[in-house]
Amino acid sequence: DIVLTQSPALAVSLGQRATISCRASQSVSISRYNLMHWYQQKPGQQPKLLIYRASNLASGIPARFSGSGSGTDFTLTINPVQADDIATYYCQQSRESPNTFGAGTKLELK
């Protein structure tokens, strides 16, 4: 299985940039498609899709969220961070079955 590694937590100040990383144990890219996706989950709520195929913003997601990366290294950027963005963020790969998720990065206020 492809293992996705995320830092457990990231502390950020409101109005600043947050950069959340996800590293895969092997490439999750096929041709020009980068099969990494990002989700936001707030306490007591279901996950919400933010970014699909590494850099495509999901419907209704604010433009302060963006994604980048290819191969094994991917980044979710939130700029500027707002209070409503405090949550846990998960990456997910679909290059190989089974789909796997990272353990999540908890975004905290500094």
Next chain:
Amino acid sequence: EVQLVESGGGLVQPGRSMKLSCAASGFTFSDYYMAWVRQAPKKGLEWVASISYEGSSTYYGDSVKGRFTISRDNAKSTLYLQMNSLRSEDTATYYCARQEGGQLGNWFAYWGQGTLVTVSS
């Protein structure tokens, strides 16, 4: 508006069975693959199973293969998960999700609110 509403969770003893349902609305159910994803208490997300448009193809995670069965009724816009031989490690919130992307990768675009399954004696 896309809505996914899970039901059927609760407390069940180890070794017993339970069936979850997910009622879908706001979209043409048969046009999408569907999936179950679970989350153990205070833990991360784990993909459980997926099913094709008409239900002819099903896919399972290794931890549930041979014990769980995913199915769907397109006439009722409902997704199911039959869980047999339940174990304590199956304790989790189970989410129903609409899967998108097809051959070029797949992701979970919409999620239900989840239903909690607790396996304990």
